[in-house]
Amino acid sequence: MASGVPLQKTKTAVKRISSEEGWLNMASENESSGSKAVSDAPAKASLVNDPRVRAIFYQALLLAGVVWFFIYIFGNLNANRASQNIRTGFDFFGNTSSFDIGFTLIDYDRSSTFLDVLIVGFLNTMLVAVIGIILATILGFALGIARLSSNWIVARLATILVETFRNIPLLLQMFFWYFGVLKLMPGVKQSLELPLFIVFNNRGIVTPAPILSDNFNTVWIALLITIVAAFFVTRWANARQDATGIRPPAARINAAMIIGVTGAVWLISGASLNWSIPVLIGFNYQNGIHIPPEFLALLWALTIYTAVFIAEIVRAGILAVPTGQSEAAKSLGLKEGDRLRQVIIPQALRVIVPPLTSQYLNLTKNSSLAVAIGYPELVSVFMGTSLNQTGQAVEVVAVTMLIYLTLSLTTSAFMNWYNARIALTER
Amino acid sequence: MTDTKQGSVAFVRSEMVPDAPPPTSTQGVIGWLRVNMFSSIGNSILTLLSLYVIYVAISGVYAFTVTNAIWEGTGGAACRVENVGACWPYIGNRLTFFIYGFYPDTEYWRPNLAFAIGGVLLFLLATPQIPGKVITGALFLIVYPVVTYFLIYGGSFTGLLQVPTEKWGGLMLTLVVAVTGIVASFPIGVVLALGRRSKMPLVRSVCVVFIELWRGVPLITVLFMASVMLPLFLPEGTNFDKLMRALVGVTLFTAAYTAEVVRGGLQAIPKGQFEAADALGLNYFQATMLITLPQALKIVIPGIVNNSISLFKDTTLVSIVGLVDLLGAVRAGTATGTWSAPTIPVTGYLFAAAVFWVFSFAMSRYSQYMERRLDTGHKS
Numbered sequence: 001m002a003s004g005v006p007l008q009k010t011k012t013a014v015k016r017i018s019s020e021e022g023w024l025n026m027a028s029e030n031e032s033s034g035s036k037a038v039s040d041a042p043a044k045a046s047l048v049n050d051p052r053v054r055a056i057f058y059q060a061l062l063l064a065g066v067v068w069f070f071i072y073i074f075g076n077l078n079a080n081r082a083s084q085n086i087r088t089g090f091d092f093f094g095n096t097s098s099f100d101i102g103f104t105l106i107d108y109d110r111s112s113t114f115l116d117v118l119i120v121g122f123l124n125t126m127l128v129a130v131i132g133i134i135l136a137t138i139l140g141f142a143l144g145i146a147r148l149s150s151n152w153i154v155a156r157l158a159t160i161l162v163e164t165f166r167n168i169p170l171l172l173q174m175f176f177w178y179f180g181v182l183k184l185m186p187g188v189k190q191s192l193e194l195p196l197f198i199v200f201n202n203r204g205i206v207t208p209a210p211i212l213s214d215n216f217n218t219v220w221i222a223l224l225i226t227i228v229a230a231f232f233v234t235r236w237a238n239a240r241q242d243a244t245g246i247r248p249p250a251a252r253i254n255a256a257m258i259i260g261v262t263g264a265v266w267l268i269s270g271a272s273l274n275w276s277i278p279v280l281i282g283f284n285y286q287n288g289i290h291i292p293p294e295f296l297a298l299l300w301a302l303t304i305y306t307a308v309f310i311a312e313i314v315r316a317g318i319l320a321v322p323t324g325q326s327e328a329a330k331s332l333g334l335k336e337g338d339r340l341r342q343v344i345i346p347q348a349l350r351v352i353v354p355p356l357t358s359q360y361l362n363l364t365k366n367s368s369l370a371v372a373i374g375y376p377e378l379v380s381v382f383m384g385t386s387l388n389q390t391g392q393a394v395e396v397v398a399v400t401m402l403i404y405l406t407l408s409l410t411t412s413a414f415m416n417w418y419n420a421r422i423a424l425t426e427r
Numbered sequence: 428m429t430d431t432k433q434g435s436v437a438f439v440r441s442e443m444v445p446d447a448p449p450p451t452s453t454q455g456v457i458g459w460l461r462v463n464m465f466s467s468i469g470n471s472i473l474t475l476l477s478l479y480v481i482y483v484a485i486s487g488v489y490a491f492t493v494t495n496a497i498w499e500g501t502g503g504a505a506c507r508v509e510n511v512g513a514c515w516p517y518i519g520n521r522l523t524f525f526i527y528g529f530y531p532d533t534e535y536w537r538p539n540l541a542f543a544i545g546g547v548l549l550f551l552l553a554t555p556q557i558p559g560k561v562i563t564g565a566l567f568l569i570v571y572p573v574v575t576y577f578l579i580y581g582g583s584f585t586g587l588l589q590v591p592t593e594k595w596g597g598l599m600l601t602l603v604v605a606v607t608g609i610v611a612s613f614p615i616g617v618v619l620a621l622g623r624r625s626k627m628p629l630v631r632s633v634c635v636v637f638i639e640l641w642r643g644v645p646l647i648t649v650l651f652m653a654s655v656m657l658p659l660f661l662p663e664g665t666n667f668d669k670l671m672r673a674l675v676g677v678t679l680f681t682a683a684y685t686a687e688v689v690r691g692g693l694q695a696i697p698k699g700q701f702e703a704a705d706a707l708g709l710n711y712f713q714a715t716m717l718i719t720l721p722q723a724l725k726i727v728i729p730g731i732v733n734n735s736i737s738l739f740k741d742t743t744l745v746s747i748v749g750l751v752d753l754l755g756a757v758r759a760g761t762a763t764g765t766w767s768a769p770t771i772p773v774t775g776y777l778f779a780a781a782v783f784w785v786f787s788f789a790m791s792r793y794s795q796y797m798e799r800r801l802d803t804g805h806k807s
Binding site for chain 2: 062080081181366383401
């Protein structure tokens with residue numbers, strides 16, 4: 001029905017609002033076409049003009065298109081796979097991978113299966129993502145607050161850092177840290193020996209590893225219990241404050257409880273904690289925890305790149321709190337720290353949390369760039385090496401994408417819940 | 428204070444004492460420093476610490492890029508010395524490779540011309556004071572890509588030497604990927620945004636699934652998918668070159684992000700606009716094209732520019748799937764035998780970083796300018 005004619009008319013009408021003619025023309029046009037449709041059946045419009053009928057028609061058309069599209073590509077896919085002798089299905093997960101992975105969190109060797117490869121890759125991705133998120137949050141908040149500092153030079157310095165790292169591609173930064181810095185560190189024989197027996201060379205960092213005795217579990221349990229108890233103490237303190245206006249020293253109670261109780265349990269249980277110190281034997285350091293340079297470069301680049309974006313989010317969030325709030329807090333006689341903690345931050349968080357979530361997701365997704373420097377995370381070991389070994393592109397790509405998709409959707413679900421919890425409760 | 432009193436008491440002044448100058452500690456440079464840099468002990472420590480950091484950073488960068496840098500030489504040998512800084516001859520020597528890749532050097536005028544036209548069109552489109560946005564927009568979104576394709580690729584009726592895409596590279600390829608991604612994803616993104624706001628459940632869910640699928644996965648997986656899966660999805664024998672595959676991946680990925688930005692713009696338009704369009708008797712197509720979409724697109728300009736910045740930076744990922752973009756060219760250069768010296772990688776990456784930074788920073792400034800310009804001062 002929407003032919004070119006009425007459109008043309010409307011355009012002139014909108015362009016020249018003063019010209020009455022255009023409006024009149026359009027109106028008469030509509031009236032005439034409307035009356036034509038109505039004339040046959042005065043009570044009901046024709047089926048062609050019924051929005052519900054049209055909606056069903058359009059959706060049927062779309063559905064047909066989508067179905068045709070999938071039939072078409074899967075038809076081609078099957079034909080191509082048949083002619084190229086590519087196997088199908090997911091039974092390759094049980095096959096032996098027969099390749100090594102340099103950095104694993106679980107036991108893995110050449111005889112492990114592709115399912116193990118997937119798990120190794122996923123765990124490595126999660127490792128860098130979790131540590132990166134923690135570091136980027138700390139650095140990002142610090143930078144964001146520094147940009148708003150009353151100290152001129154601190155604010156400028158933070159601005160320069162943010163503007164520099166925000167506008168350079170992450171992959172480039174990663175290459176810079178990896179090929180330009182970490183790979184140029186001294187060799188094993190000339191390693192830098194840092195305090196606390198930490199060794200730094202072009203093969204990464206070696207740190208002392210804690211050796212825990214078997215009964216150390218009791219200490220962990222004590223720690224866990226006291227942390228849970230601390231949570232309840234804080235709630236009790238909040239309730240007291242709401243009721244009486246006086247806040248019990250919850251922070252001190254909690255610190256004393258966590259350190260005191262856990263320490264006491266440690267002493268009584270006789271659990272021992274030893275350190276395995278890295279020592280140079282032959283051509284490499286033995287003992288200790290080896291952190292490969294790929295991991296360091298990836299973590300460092302991800303942390304800085306994400307932190308500068310978080311800094312901008314934090315700054316915007318704090319600026320979004322009206323100045324009146326801060327003035328009211330001052331006039332109530334709150335100290336600087338209390339003002340930030342009790343008045344500004346809780347309100348700023350409402351603005352900060354949603355974009356912060358997407359930065360966390362971005363960091364997790366960006367960790368996939370590690371494929372370029374060879375850190376064995378999900379994309380690198382599964383979409384890279386495993387895909388080459390099995391040749392089953394469709395299954396491998398689908399599984400990888402599904403994992404990222406699940407991560408994304410879970411994170412956004414969690415953050416939506418959190419967001420709803422801290423949302424403004426209007427009384 | 429009458430005259431008689433003044434005259435009668437000898438020790439009372441007959442005129443006002445001139446204003447004393449404010450204490451030196453609150454004005455001028457010293458006052459400014461006290462307020463802005465040394466207002467408390469903590470602030471003074473921070474200031475001194477920052478000054479030290481700035482000193483270390485500037486002296487380090489200066490030593491690396493100027494005093495210790497090598498300025499002349501014809502190979503990596505010149506830069507293989509103790510405590511060497513940046514190796515600038517490497518950049519000078521490989522500059523055309525960084526810009527054009529393997530593009531034949533007699534044909535450099537073609538990409539140059541293409542990007543000059545693009546620059547002019549973009550300037551006309553981006554300057555709010557210049558009228559005729561519809562025409563320049565159409566030129567940029569429809570005519571320009573076609574012209575550029577024939578200009579850079581050549582062959583067929585043009586009479587120009589055909590340059591296969593394997594020879595494209597460097598900054599030229601980066602710009603081709605970025606511009607194609609932005610231009611091609613735009614219409615798809617708008618359609619998806621409209622679809623996501625549709626009242627028809629099936630249309631809406633197809634759009635939501637499409638958008639969330641691409642937004643939920645990293646670009647690198649999309650590029651991998653495009654390079655290994657796309658050929659399997661097409662009829663046997665269809666040959667699809669590497670650049671084309673990457674472009675398809677980049678376009679689909681960006682379209683999802685554009686869709687979310689445009690949706691934000693559509694949501695920001697007051698409901699009254701939609702109702703007014705309905706009341707005028709406009710059908711959906713007319714109401715969208717004449718009333719809602721123009722307003723929505725105007726307010727999402729900063730968002731679109733921000734998207735373009737991330738896309739521009741993300742184009743570096745195509746180097747992972749085997750294309751030689753600017754970063755790929757720099758990286759390929761550092762691996763060759765003639766140019767191997769300890770600081771060559773850093774030099775190359777600093778150069779590439781500077782190029783990327785200039786483009787991205789300019790775009791972000793433009794986006795901030797538009798944001799200020801479009802800010803009417805009253806929200807909702």
